[in-house]
Amino acid sequence: MAVTRTLEADVLRRQDPELADILLGELDRQSTTLQLNAAENFTSPAVLAALGSALANKYAEGYPGARYHGGCEIVDVAERLAVERAKALFGAEHANVQAHSGSSAVLAAYAALLRPGDTVLALGLPYGGHLTHGSPANFSGRWFDFVPYGVDAETGLIDYEQMRLLARTHRPKAIVCGSIAYPRHIDYAAFREAADEVGAYLIADAAHPIGLVAGKAAPNPVPYADVVCATTHKVLRGPRGGMVLCGAELAGQVDRAVFPFTQGGAQMHTIAAKAVAFGEAAAPEFGGYVRQVVANARVLAAALAAEGLAVTTGGTDTHLLTADPAPLGVDGRTARARLAAAGMVLDCCALPHADARGLRLGTAAVTTQGMGEEEMPRIASLMAGVLRDQVEGKQVREKVRELVTAFPPYPG
Known part of the structure; x- marks a missing residue:
């Protein structure tokens, strides 16, 4: 394998052979077993190259043109490129590509739109909801009052009528649509209609389907949701990380929720790798x-x-x-x-x-x-x-x- 030969010739083999063996062992595991985890994928060599680049050395708190550290002229270009590619790929007016993970992206969406104690409607955890959708072990379940909707007992499909009734009863500040284990397309228009009826924000947690959206094999939540949270790995085939998409009117709130409210310095090597993945997904x-x-x-x-x-x-x-x-x-x-x-x-x-x-x-x-x-x-x-x-x-x-x-x- 080219990747194996590169690693063996790399300075890591000379500097830290113990860790080099661990990395080679993981590469061997991935190359000899079936990777059927729905949340994983293989990134391209170009994405790996960006992750291992000199951009990993740069501290860049803030946003392009408004950093808290000097020497950000080059990384500003990289982040702007990632943002523009994400916006074009998903048809979004604004993209924040600094979120460290999908959970970080959801946290930022909540921070931008909600206050502790607000009521939120989300798919129940037993039906495929994520930890950030109200688990008592997670910040979401501790800070907000989550009301779960479910799926039909016979078909396993989202019970949209139950969701609408719960929204009318509880008048949530936000409705979350998205799942880690729901195998069907989500009817974003139905969620938008329910949110508008009760005056709620609509947050789409599209961590799993966003790669399908990029390839036009799944409905795009961007035209319907106030905020879309996503990961950049999984089907999108980029580096492990997150992003937040929204309209121009919420751009400032979202950016402030990511930095400085929930995160510090951006991981510029990861952002560059996201830009590579967005470019690949546009092909x-x-x-x-x-x-x-x-x-x-x-x-x-x-x-x-x-x-x-x-x-x-x-x-x-x-x-x-x-x-x-x-x-x-x-x-x-x-x-x-x-x-x-x-x-x-x-x-x-x-x-x-x-x-x-x-x-x-x-x-x-x-x-x-x-x-x-x-x-x-x-x-x-x-x-x-x-x-x-x-x-x-x-x-x-x-x-x-x-x-x-x-x-x-x-x-x-």
């Missing part, structure tokens, strides 16, 4: 990539259902799917552990209207590697064999290695 071939991601996810969902797993909502519109392995005689946590031992890496998640954990998996990373619809039934078969305990994990792991090495994430 025509990125649209083909995300369409393949969705096609792969749909085939994988159907193949898992054929193997006996209970796929929630009956399938997926996006890059992710969730499934209950109970019909195969195993619970979610045990299933995840068995699959990990066999070289298949994915997550657990809550199952709607069930006191059990299911599996959450996605196709963004394997699609980046070049896998297509032909490989998805094979993956489903390998998973089912492990979950039924019909095949030894070591045997499956070797088959997984053979599959993955045929599609190296960093060929060279």
